[in-house]
Structures are given as structure tokens and as C-alpha cells.
Amino acid sequence: MIDQTAAIGMYFDKEANDITDNIEDLVFKSLYQGIANDYSARQKHLLNLDDTISDRADIKDIFKDKLPLQPREVHYSISVLQEWEGYVVSISNETFTARLVDVTKNCTIEDEEADFHLDDLEDTDRSRICPGSIFRWIIGYRRSLGGTKDRISRIVLRNLPSWTKKELGKNQRDAAEWASKLNGK
Amino acid sequence: MRKLPPDSDQFEITLFGPGYGESAVVHLGANRWIVVDSCLDTNTRKPAVLEYFNEIGVSAQEAVRLIVISHWHDDHVRGLSDIVSSCPNALVCCSSALTQKEFLAYVLNYKNIMTQTTSSGVSEIKKTFQILSEKRLHRCAFAIANRPVLNLPAEGTADSCIVTTLSPSDKEFDLFLRGIAELIPPPQTKKRAPSLCPNHAAVALWIESNSVKILLGSDLEEKGDALTGWSTIVQSAERPQGRASIYKVPHHGSVTGHHNSVWSDMMVKAPIAVLSPFYHAGKKVPTEKDATRIVMLAPESYITTQNPIPKTKISRSSSVERTIRETVGKIRAVQPSMGWVSLRNGGKSRPDKWDVALSPSASLLSALCGGTD
Amino acid sequence: MRIEPENNSVSIVLLGSFNAAIFHPAWFVANNLLSKNNLESSEVEIILKEIAVFKIGDWLRIQVVPDRFIAETLEPPFVRLSDLVYKTFREVLNHTPIFKLGINRKVHFTVGDEETRNKIGKMLAPQEAWGEWADFIARGKDEKHGGMISIVMQQVGIDDREIGHIQAKVQPSPLIKNGSGIIVEVNDHYEIPKDDALDGAIRITDILSKQFEDSIRRSEWIIDQVMALKEKV
Numbered sequence: 001m002i003d004q005t006a007a008i009g010m011y012f013d014k015e016a017n018d019i020t021d022n023i024e025d026l027v028f029k030s031l032y033q034g035i036a037n038d039y040s041a042r043q044k045h046l047l048n049l050d051d052t053i054s055d056r057a058d059i060k061d062i063f064k065d066k067l068p069l070q071p072r073e074v075h076y077s078i079s080v081l082q083e084w085e086g087y088v089v090s091i092s093n094e095t096f097t098a099r100l101v102d103v104t105k106n107c108t109i110e111d112e113e114a115d116f117h118l119d120d121l122e123d124t125d126r127s128r129i130c131p132g133s134i135f136r137w138i139i140g141y142r143r144s145l146g147g148t149k150d151r152i153s154r155i156v157l158r159n160l161p162s163w164t165k166k167e168l169g170k171n172q173r174d175a176a177e178w179a180s181k182l183n184g185k
Numbered sequence: 186m187r188k189l190p191p192d193s194d195q196f197e198i199t200l201f202g203p204g205y206g207e208s209a210v211v212h213l214g215a216n217r218w219i220v221v222d223s224c225l226d227t228n229t230r231k232p233a234v235l236e237y238f239n240e241i242g243v244s245a246q247e248a249v250r251l252i253v254i255s256h257w258h259d260d261h262v263r264g265l266s267d268i269v270s271s272c273p274n275a276l277v278c279c280s281s282a283l284t285q286k287e288f289l290a291y292v293l294n295y296k297n298i299m300t301q302t303t304s305s306g307v308s309e310i311k312k313t314f315q316i317l318s319e320k321r322l323h324r325c326a327f328a329i330a331n332r333p334v335l336n337l338p339a340e341g342t343a344d345s346c347i348v349t350t351l352s353p354s355d356k357e358f359d360l361f362l363r364g365i366a367e368l369i370p371p372p373q374t375k376k377r378a379p380s381l382c383p384n385h386a387a388v389a390l391w392i393e394s395n396s397v398k399i400l401l402g403s404d405l406e407e408k409g410d411a412l413t414g415w416s417t418i419v420q421s422a423e424r425p426q427g428r429a430s431i432y433k434v435p436h437h438g439s440v441t442g443h444h445n446s447v448w449s450d451m452m453v454k455a456p457i458a459v460l461s462p463f464y465h466a467g468k469k470v471p472t473e474k475d476a477t478r479i480v481m482l483a484p485e486s487y488i489t490t491q492n493p494i495p496k497t498k499i500s501r502s503s504s505v506e507r508t509i510r511e512t513v514g515k516i517r518a519v520q521p522s523m524g525w526v527s528l529r530n531g532g533k534s535r536p537d538k539w540d541v542a543l544s545p546s547a548s549l550l551s552a553l554c555g556g557t558d
Numbered sequence: 559m560r561i562e563p564e565n566n567s568v569s570i571v572l573l574g575s576f577n578a579a580i581f582h583p584a585w586f587v588a589n590n591l592l593s594k595n596n597l598e599s600s601e602v603e604i605i606l607k608e609i610a611v612f613k614i615g616d617w618l619r620i621q622v623v624p625d626r627f628i629a630e631t632l633e634p635p636f637v638r639l640s641d642l643v644y645k646t647f648r649e650v651l652n653h654t655p656i657f658k659l660g661i662n663r664k665v666h667f668t669v670g671d672e673e674t675r676n677k678i679g680k681m682l683a684p685q686e687a688w689g690e691w692a693d694f695i696a697r698g699k700d701e702k703h704g705g706m707i708s709i710v711m712q713q714v715g716i717d718d719r720e721i722g723h724i725q726a727k728v729q730p731s732p733l734i735k736n737g738s739g740i741i742v743e744v745n746d747h748y749e750i751p752k753d754d755a756l757d758g759a760i761r762i763t764d765i766l767s768k769q770f771e772d773s774i775r776r777s778e779w780i781i782d783q784v785m786a787l788k789e790k791v
Contacts, residue, residue: 005660132376
């Protein structure tokens with residue numbers, strides 16, 4: 001059904017050399033067909049009308065190499081053994097200290113603390129880390145299709161929403177009202 | 186843990202910590218209690234104060250007359266909103282700086298940083314003030330220097346008692362609001378609310394009856410400024426006179442909370458001192474030096490826990506443990522198990538005779554002297 | 559989950575009204591939704607008025623058509639995907655009409671061999687239920703045989719949402735070649751009334767921020783129920 005939010009699960013059946021159908025896929029295919037029709041019509045408008053380009057493109061002609069729902073060629077899979085959320089308490093030249101909440105155990109209070117190397121961060125994260133920054137730390141296994149298995153540790157800063165001027169302005173107004181209430185005005 | 190409540194004419198002070206903060210309860214006689222700040226028992230994750238009241242058969246709802254808030258960051262007041270909710274008849278006292286729009290804007294700015302896990306840093310104080318603004322506007326009192334906030338008459342065998350706030354001073358009020366105003370977040374990715382140091386909203390308390398005087402030092406620090414900290418309190422002509430026999434040492438025994446004149450002018454010689462340690466980013470206070478200094482002034486000093494910071498108690502799979510060792514070396518537990526120190530006097534007949542009960546992890550502070558930090 | 563998956567993904571699907579042409583990696587970078595490094599490693603498959611598809615390594619693939627936005631990742635921490643979608647539709651495109659949200663968790667895993675997989679299929683969909691046709695299903699030809707190829711279970715009346723459901727689909731996995739693979743996909747579906755779609759971005763992102771991690775946790779628990787069948791056959 002077009003109104004379902006299940007991710008489309010199309011799998012390219014190499015034996016049949018075609019796209020496995022299910023209801024969602026059929027509907028999606030027709031959507032692409034509509035786009036293809038429209039696309040080729042526009043092409044015709046731009047080109048010579050006497051051109052012998054077919055006036056009905058097929059999906060595969062437009063999207064043949066780019067059909068978005070090709071199964072992804074996945075070379076590996078990551079299984080998470082342990083995940084924490086942390087916030088940065090302090091930063092020194094080479095390290096930062098953070099408090100950690102055990103996400104795997106579904107905890108909500110920071111019970112642990114550790115010192116991390118700044119070098120373990122990706123470059124973009126390293127440039128934006130500051131006290132109070134919130135991140136996730138995962139430990140797990142990365143398994144490749146070839147069968148190799150590596151332990152991994154990854155630290156990723158969360159890209160949380162930013163404060164906006166509108167939000168800060170609203171908070172100022174709400175704070176003034178709240179203060180009046182608390183101070184009995 | 187004690188199993189029975191104090192007698193009607195007994196004074197009691199029990200200090201809990203560390204537990205994401207510290208908190209204290211004081212019995213003023215006749216089942217009238219005050220609560221100062223809040224911390225969670227690190228084992229049960231419930232407010233230590235409420236667990237204690239449960240244990241000794243005290244109804245928090247009926248017995249608590251005053252709740253003093255002298256911290257506002259989550260690191261120090263976990264469980265505070267539960268305590269305020271559980272004590273609907275209590276007067277709530279805090280620095281009025283915490284009810285100004287600058288601080289409330291700070292709370293609103295940091296309240297929701299969209300993480301499901303870590304707290305925002307101000308969640309507890311926000312919940313607490315929401316309860317106050319929705320339910321009990323008339324039961325708040327603002328702490329300022331030398332203001333009596335609770336005046337209890339004699340009742341049965343219990344003496345009358347006055348609780349006076351000694352801080353914050355006018356200058357501390359200003360400094361706090363200025364500090365908070367500088368924390369208006371820029372338009373960038375949200376992060377956890379920073380804390381302000383020193384804590385200019387700290388509320389030091391003087392508790393006085395006919396026979397007992399207690400000084401609770403909160404987190405008040407000394408910066409050598411005559412208009413802030415302990416300097417302004419000691420020099421004040423309006424402060425309550427007399428000398429306390431019990432001292433809750435400020436700022437976890439750190440030298441930043443020390444002022445010689447407090448000991449010489451406001452305390453009896455060799456009072457009983459109590460404190461709880463604090464651990465942050467791998468460092469702890471009191472240090473061995475702090476402990477030695479305090480013990481010289483008060484040989485009978487107690488600390489709620491002398492446990493060193495343990496390695497994490499949580500055990501994980503060997504693959505995870507190996508990766509932890511390779512990445513960060515080790516993970517530290519943030520707090521050791523919470524401890525407590527409880528002092529009860531001999532009532533009206535023996536007001537200066539204090540019975541001391543300690544949790545298994547608590548000890549004399551002298552145990553920290555002479556070792557390594 | 560008791561079996562380590564061979565393939566692991568999480569996707570967030572939004573139904574509403576989208577202008578596909580804007581969803582270029584550069585637009586994401588310009589709006590501080592992705593970093594410049596991400597831009598450098600992005601691969602655009604197609605950007606048209608009606609359709610946009612690009613990916614950044616294996617950590618992100620975005621597909622947009624006029625009525626659907628899909629963000630998918632293969633790489634944990636999965637909350638990173640939720641953060642991106644939240645920021646996109648809360649901070650930047652907060653007037654987008656959106657009225658449905660799907661948080662999807664999909665794993666491919668092996669149960670060891672084809673025989674075990676067949677037994678699991680029969681537990682989920684007993685052939686005997688098909689009466690006389692069961693014999694014909696069981697018969698095979700040229701090493702192929704019939705059986706279950708897909709089963710979907712649905713839960714409704716869930717307390718945490720006004721409208722919505724949870725669906726779990728089980729299928730054989732074509733990605734795992736020795737016939738021992740199973741796919742389990744859980745679709746955690748939330749809706750707001752269509753009349754409310756104008757502030758749908760706000761409402762849907764609120765749901766996303768509150769529910770995402772619990773949803774993933776629950777989905778993994780559901781997937782684990784299927785994985786447990788390996789021990790029961």
C-alpha cells in the first residue's frame with residue numbers, strides 16, 4: 001500500500017533478471033513510470049518534435065543504472081555489543097573526560113566516567129566538541145561478507161537540534177511569565 | 186541505618202552523600218524536620234532523605250517544615266522534585282536569584298536537549314519549580330543574608346528553634362545572575378547545561394535553639410571578597426551570635442570553602458564536623474591535605490564515605506571489556522556507594538552529648554590523613 | 559538479539575508532501591544537517607523535481623519522492639539517523655505536511671542451514687493448515703519446493719499512539735546464499751489525523767524524538783522472538 005511506512009523491500013532476483021514484486025513495489029513502480037513519462041515528455045518538448053525518440057520511456061531507460069531501490073551491495077554488517085551515551089565534562093590538550101549512561105541497559109543516570117583520546121574522534125567532531133557535548137560510543141563487531149570479523153569502537157557526536165533565535169526569544173518571554181508567577185506578581 | 190525516630194526533645198542531623206550530590210535532614214524537636222538539598226541513594230536510585238524517613242517511620246508529608254534548596258544543577262539535586270512533591274506542607278527556601286527570569290530562561294533553554302538518556306542538567310530544578318509555581322506560591326521564602334526563615338515555638342518537650350539563612354549576599358545575588366546571563370546559548374547544537382562555579386546560590390544555614398546551635402555550610406566558598414562568601418558572613422553584625430557545636434563543612438571540605446574566622450568566631454572549640462566527599466572528572470575532595478586541616482580544627486570529624494573511587498561495578502562481556510581497555514583504559518564508577526553520618530544529642534537533659542551513627546562506609550575523617558590522595 | 563545479523567538496517571519513512579529537488583547533499587550541508595566531509599563522500603544517484611536519491615557511504619541513504627521521504631542507515635549508532643531526520647523537519651522544513659511516520663528495523667540472519675530455515679517456516683505457517691493443497695506445496699521439482707515466502711503479523715491498539723500499528727514481516731533472505739537466511743523487518747507505524755498535517759512536521763518529529771530508541775529496542779525484541787525459533791526446531 002502506498003500509504004504504508006514500511007521501507008520498500010525490493011530485492012533484485014538475479015535469476016529472474018527482474019524486480020521481485022509485492023504490492024508496495026508495484027505501486028512504486030507505477031509512480032516511477034509516471035515520472036518517466038513526464039520526463040520523456042519534457043525531453044521531447046526541448047528537442048526536435050520530429051525526433052524519433054520514443055514518446056514513452058520505460059522505467060529502466062530513465063533509471064536503469066540509477067533505480068534507487070536496487071538492493072544495496074552491502075559489504076559488511078555491524079553488530080553492537082555495547083552502547084553508551086555520554087556528555088563531555090572537560091577537555092584537555094589530548095583527551096576529554098565524559099560521563100556515561102549505559103544505553104544498552106536502558107539506564108537514564110550517568111553511572112560511569114572515562115577519559116577519551118581526542119584523536120579517536122572524526123575530524124569534524126573534533127572541531128566541534130566542547131564541554132556539554134553529547135555523543136554516542138559503541139563497541140561491537142564488524143563482519144564482512146568475506147567472513148572477516150573486527151572489533152570496533154566508535155565515538156560519534158550527536159547532531160542535536162540547535163537553539164534558534166525564535167526559541168531563545170520564546171524562552172525569555174516564558175521565563176518572565178514564570179518569574180512573575182513564582183514571585184507572586 | 187537508624188531504625189527509630191529521635192525523641193521529641195532530641196536534635197538530630199544526618200548527612201547523606203555522595204549520591205549525585207549530598208543532602209541533610211535536621212530534626213528540630215517534636216517531629217519537626219528540615220531537609221537541605223537532595224541526593225539519590227546510588228543503590229536504590231531514590232532520594233536518600235525519603236528512604237531514611239521511611240526507615241525511621243517519619244511521615245515526610247507531615248513532618249517536614251522546611252526544604253532548603255542551595256543547589257540547582259542535576260549533579261547535586263537529584264530527587265529534589267520528589268522531595269518537594271512528598272512534602273506539600275513544607276516551606277521551600279532558596280536564593281531568590283533562582284526565581285528571576287535570567288535563571289528561568291537558562292532553565293528553559295537547557296531543559297529539553299532531546300536526549301532520552303542523559304538529563305539536561307537542569308531537569309530536576311525545572312520540575313521542582315514547576316511544582317512550586319503550579320501548587321504552592323505562598324509557601325516559598327527567599328534566602329538572603331541573615332534572614333530568619335523558620336521560627337518554631339516550643340512544643341511539648343521540644344525547645345523553640347529558629348532557622349536563619351546566612352547567604353547569599355546581595356553581591357552574590359548579582360554575581361549569580363550575571364554568570365547565568367552569560368550562559369545564554371549561541372545558535373549551535375544543543376548540549377548539556379553547564380554548571381556555574383562558584384555556586385553563588387549556596388544557602389548557608391544557622392539553626393539555633395536554647396541549647397543547640399548548628400552551622401550548615403552548604404557549598405559556600407570563600408574568595409577573599411569582603412562582600413561574598415564566608416568573609417561577609419563572619420564580619421556581619423546582623424548575623425546570629427553564639428557558637429555552633431556542629432558544623433557541616435562547606436564544599437565537601439575543599440580549601441575553597443575554608444575560612445579561619447568561621448572556626449575561630451562561629452564555632453565552639455573542637456566542634457563536631459561532618460562532610461561528604463565529592464568526585465568529579467577523576468578528582469576528589471577532600472584531599473588528604475583538606476582532611477588534615479579539618480581534623481586539626483575538629484578532631485571529631487566524620488566523612489560519609491571514605492571509599493576510594495571504585496572501578497565500575499558493571500561487568501560486561503570479555504569483548505567489550507577488552508575494547509574498553511584498549512580505548513579508554515578503564516571506566517570509573519561516578520560515585521561510590523552513598524554513605525551517611527547521623528548525630529543525635531541527648532535531648533534537653535544532655536544537649537551536648539552527641540551519639541554518632543555511621544554507615545558502613547563512613548568513618549572518622551582522620552582515616553584520610555596520612556594516606557595518599 | 560541472540561543471533562548476530564549478517565545485515566542490519568534502520569530506516570525512517572515519512573509520508574507527506576515533499577519537494578524532492580531540494581534534497582541534495584549540498585543542501586543538507588548548507589543547513590548544518592550534514593558536515594562538509596559528508597558532502598565530499600556523497601554519491602548522488604539522481605536529483606529531479608520528482609525524485610532524489612543520494613547516499614553517503616553506508617551510513618546514510620536518502621530517497622525522496624513527492625509523497626515519501628526515506629532515510630536509511632546500515633551503521634550504528636542508529637540514533638544518528640533519528641537526529642538527522644528530526645533536525646531536517648524540525649529546524650529547517652518545519653512546515654512540511656507530514657502525517658505518517660515509520661520507524662523500521664530490518665535484519666538478515668542465518669539459522670545455520672536450509673533445513674532449519676524450512677522448519678522455522680513451517681512453525682510460522684504450518685502447511686497442514688492448507689488441507690489437501692499442503693501435499694502439493696510440499697512437493698518439489700529440481701531442488702525447489704514450495705512453502706512460506708512471506709508472513710506478516712500486526713499489533714494494533716498500542717498505548718503509546720492514537721493511530722498506528724506494529725508490523726513484523728518474515729521472509730527468506732536472498733542475501734544469504736546457502737538457503738539458511740531469514741529477513742525479519744519490523745515496521746513501527748505512527749499516524750496523525752490528516753487534518754493536522756499542516757503542523758505535521760512538528761507533531762511527527764515530536765513522536766520521533768520520544769519514540770525512536772524505544773521503538774528500535776522493541777523491534778529488536780520482536781526480531782529476537784523469531785530468532786529464538788532456531789532453538790525450538
